[in-house]
Amino acid sequence: xxxAYERPERAKGTFLGHPTGLFVLFFAEMWERxxxxxxxxxxxxxxxxxxxFGDDKxxxxxxxxxxxVYITPVIGGYLADRYLGARKAVLxxxxxxxxxxxxxxxxxxxxxxDGFHLNGFFLALAFIIIGxxxxxxxxxxxxxxxxxxxxxxxxxxxxxxxMGINLGGMLGPIICGILGETMGWGWGFxxxxxGMLLGLVVFVLCRPTLQGAGEPHEPHVLVQKSPVGISKxxxxxxxxxxxxxxxxxxxxxxEVVGYALLAFAFATVAYILYRIFATxxxxxxxxxxxALFLISLNPLFWGLFEQAGSSLNIFTDREVDRTIFxxxxxxxxxxxxxxxxxxxxxxxxxxxxxxxxxRRLEPNTAAKFGIGLLLIGVGFLVLVGGAMAAGSNLTPVxxxxxxxxxxxxxxxxxxxxxxxxxxxxxxxxxxxxxxxTWFLATAAGNFVAGLIARATGGEGAxxxxxxxxxxxxxxxxxxxxxxxxxISPIIKRMMHLDSLGQDSAPARASTIKGEIL
Numbered sequence: 001x002x003x004a005y006e007r008p009e010r011a012k013g014t015f016l017g018h019p020t021g022l023f024v025l026f027f028a029e030m031w032e033r034x035x036x037x038x039x040x041x042x043x044x045x046x047x048x049x050x051x052x053f054g055d056d057k058x059x060x061x062x063x064x065x066x067x068x069v070y071i072t073p074v075i076g077g078y079l080a081d082r083y084l085g086a087r088k089a090v091l092x093x094x095x096x097x098x099x100x101x102x103x104x105x106x107x108x109x110x111x112x113x114d115g116f117h118l119n120g121f122f123l124a125l126a127f128i129i130i131g132x133x134x135x136x137x138x139x140x141x142x143x144x145x146x147x148x149x150x151x152x153x154x155x156x157x158x159x160x161x162x163m164g165i166n167l168g169g170m171l172g173p174i175i176c177g178i179l180g181e182t183m184g185w186g187w188g189f190x191x192x193x194x195g196m197l198l199g200l201v202v203f204v205l206c207r208p209t210l211q212g213a214g215e216p217h218e219p220h221v222l223v224q225k226s227p228v229g230i231s232k233x234x235x236x237x238x239x240x241x242x243x244x245x246x247x248x249x250x251x252x253x254x255e256v257v258g259y260a261l262l263a264f265a266f267a268t269v270a271y272i273l274y275r276i277f278a279t280x281x282x283x284x285x286x287x288x289x290x291a292l293f294l295i296s297l298n299p300l301f302w303g304l305f306e307q308a309g310s311s312l313n314i315f316t317d318r319e320v321d322r323t324i325f326x327x328x329x330x331x332x333x334x335x336x337x338x339x340x341x342x343x344x345x346x347x348x349x350x351x352x353x354x355x356x357x358x359r360r361l362e363p364n365t366a367a368k369f370g371i372g373l374l375l376i377g378v379g380f381l382v383l384v385g386g387a388m389a390a391g392s393n394l395t396p397v398x399x400x401x402x403x404x405x406x407x408x409x410x411x412x413x414x415x416x417x418x419x420x421x422x423x424x425x426x427x428x429x430x431x432x433x434x435x436x437t438w439f440l441a442t443a444a445g446n447f448v449a450g451l452i453a454r455a456t457g458g459e460g461a462x463x464x465x466x467x468x469x470x471x472x473x474x475x476x477x478x479x480x481x482x483x484x485x486x487i488s489p490i491i492k493r494m495m496h497l498d499s500l501g502q503d504s505a506p507a508r509a510s511t512i513k514g515e516i517l
Contacts, residue, residue, distance in 0.1 A: 031199025038176025063450015070443030072133025077436030085216030096131025101193030144423025169339030177332030302445025373481030379406030
């Protein structure tokens, strides 16, 4: 079988200069993000207003959940690389996610921490976590498989794909947020489940447009019997169901998640380093090391950015004048602002990178990461300035829009560029693993985000503590971003961009027996 990244040369159908399959993945991921961001917009309020957790505990649960959502893609990426292929993994993940959302909706129960309903809630989170592990990394990998590794359309393609993500990310908080905060929590979470089902329908019905992207390397292995007496494919699905129970237990002890994350990250990076130093030649080894540098910036970026769903969400609810044209906008709806800005700005960034790339003026990948960190810092300082200017009054809503505007631009310099870099720099049989490691580092960022949110003071601390923490974060992000820009030429050289379009014979020879790049 040909390599996944060689398939695009055979694909015929295009739309707006891109393979038709890109837009199928666009719509499938749009609905998955509708479900995720719709649920995320409600989660911190569901914990504090329905289960009546204090701020500190709610931040811990939120951080543990969002961390685990990004840990499991490492395993899902590995299973897709070795056995399932990305397409089957995405389908399996979508089913698990839909089950999880509907479970939250039907186990709402009375206000307060009733044991039965609280355990039902944690079980629902476990289904979503396992499902995201199968889906998240692998649908991004499939985008990369639609293009040759040296195709200049890759970064613009991921910007377009990212716009689809955020169309769902904009609609989810608006629809699920309004339903959840005005009609009842179950309505909001149920709407998120419906969104995931719609994504699955698009993905299944439009499979032919993918032109073979995401299919398993060795499909005959999936039908072989496993030691438990069923096919290997169904053994994986059974193991996923059993894993739900394990996640259900872990998420109830949020402190454990940090230690598990640290151990898992160490083991994953150690395995990658073993692979590249034991089996890869210099060029591919340098590329993976460059990818690991980019991955190392993830915890910082997302630790800062993901205040949006926790401390910034609470700040918006309690300290911001949310009245717009006479309507007191629910705080959860502001979770859609970031996605709305991405929809507006992503096409401009896609055009900008293409325009600069054709003229050899485009910033390198690491420099884009540095610019993204600078913009994150500016966003925090804009909000702090506005809140301080308001004094004892509620912060004007324009400054909440301002922090989202700068953070969105930072995200567009970071996330779609990073997704593209992972598929571009990875060797074929490590693509899913590297994408999963990208999301593992994002998991670390989400856990860090929970710790930062707790540092804002929690219950009764007042807005002054939040603004103090945000000021420190803003200046720190500016300093780190500047350092990354300065060292970015070194990282660019390690990427060996001039030879990306060439097959590496030594890399082929060093792959695990039975795998074909």
